[in-house]
Amino acid sequence: MSVTVRLPTIMRSHAGGQSEVKAEGATIGEVVNDLVRQFPGTATHLKAPDGGVHKFVNVYLNDEDVRYLQKLDTPVKEGDQVSILPAVAGG
Amino acid sequence: MLHLTTETWQAMVAHALDGFPDEACGLLAGATPDQGEVFVPCTNVDRSSRSFSLGPDAWQAVDELDGRGLAVLAVVHSHTHTEAYPSPTDVAQAANPFIGGWRWVLVSLKRPEPVVRSYRIDGEAIDEEEVVLIDR
Numbered sequence: 698m699s700v701t702v703r704l705p706t707i708m709r710s711h712a713g714g715q716s717e718v719k720a721e722g723a724t725i726g727e728v729v730n731d732l733v734r735q736f737p738g739t740a741t742h743l744k745a746p747d748g749g750v751h752k753f754v755n756v757y758l759n760d761e762d763v764r765y766l767q768k769l770d771t772p773v774k775e776g777d778q779v780s781i782l783p784a785v786a787g788g
Numbered sequence: 789m790l791h792l793t794t795e796t797w798q799a800m801v802a803h804a805l806d807g808f809p810d811e812a813c814g815l816l817a818g819a820t821p822d823q824g825e826v827f828v829p830c831t832n833v834d835r836s837s838r839s840f841s842l843g844p845d846a847w848q849a850v851d852e853l854d855g856r857g858l859a860v861l862a863v864v865h866s867h868t869h870t871e872a873y874p875s876p877t878d879v880a881q882a883a884n885p886f887i888g889g890w891r892w893v894l895v896s897l898k899r900p901e902p903v904v905r906s907y908r909i910d911g912e913a914i915d916e917e918e919v920v921l922i923d924r
Contacts (some may be wrong), residue, residue: 705847706854707886716851739810753884755843762833762921783886786834787865788811788877 700773702732703780704739711738721778722761725756726769727780743781755784789918790825790861790891790906791906792816797921799827801902804866804895813840816855816862816893823922824861824893826853830869832865839877840865862891862906872896872905882909886919 702720704712712718712735720735722728729750733740745751749769755779756763763771771777804812806829813832816824831845842863850860867875872894872913874882882892896903908915 705886706850709913724816753886760844780844780846780847782847783884784841785846785863785887786839786877787813787863787881787883787892788839 698773698775698777700728700775700777700779702728703778705781705783707783708736708739708742708781711741712736723772724769725758725763725771725773725779728773729756729769732781753784755782756780758780789822789920790893791920791922792904793825794822794921794923796824796827797904797919799829800864800893800895803827803829803864804897804902807866808897809868810835810839811837811840811866811868812895813842813846813863813865815842815846815849816864816891817858817860819858821859821861827841827857827864827876828853830840837868860887862888862893863887863896864893866895866897866905867896870896872903874907874909879909879912879914883911893919 703717720728720731722731814829818825828849830846832840833843834841892907906917906919
């Protein structure tokens with residue numbers, strides 16, 4: 698499955714300056730792993746030490762936050778748009 | 789020192805009041821590092837009086853601001869019942885590498901008269917900077 702991945706500004710320098718890239722996978726987790734395989738520099742901001750997604754990152758499938766779907770196991774379809782967005786929060 | 793246009797100050801306070809009783813959040817941007825010229829109200833996806841999370845609309849706004857030659861200077865949020873001072877949650881979140889260099893601007897609605905204050909947070913260190921209103 699090929700999907701489009703939108704990258705936040707801070708990650709674009711690790712992807713040749715591109716704001717959108719293509720990645721492959723059947724789930725969000727596989728797409729994230731393919732993104733890191735293609736652009737290893739994105740791992741710093743994207744991957745947590747436990748192999749999951751970094752706590753300062755939210756991943757959206759089309760317009761849905763995958764935390765409210767099936768997280769990294771959320772299936773993707775051909776042509777879906779995945780967005781990597783900074784998770785900025787406070788209290 | 790953070791310079792704010794009166795219009796920007798009013799926009800931040802109005803958004804905080806609109807969001808009450810939940811916390812409200814947004815982005816402050818400017819063409820120069822110390823002058824907030826534009827406030828972009830964003831969705832608090834937490835819809836909570838105790839926390840905020842910037843919604844995806846914030847990042848669309850960042851791209852649009854960038855296209856106008858404006859950079860984000862601060863993440864802005866309201867405290868509905870406490871002082872305009874970073875909470876422990878704010879300090880913990882300030883380590884976010886995506887917002888390195890951004891200030892934390894707090895709007896307190898604790899008292900009848902809203903209070904706006906600006907901080908830089910580096911690790912556990914919280915440094916307040918003066919907010920000066922200017923008229924364009």
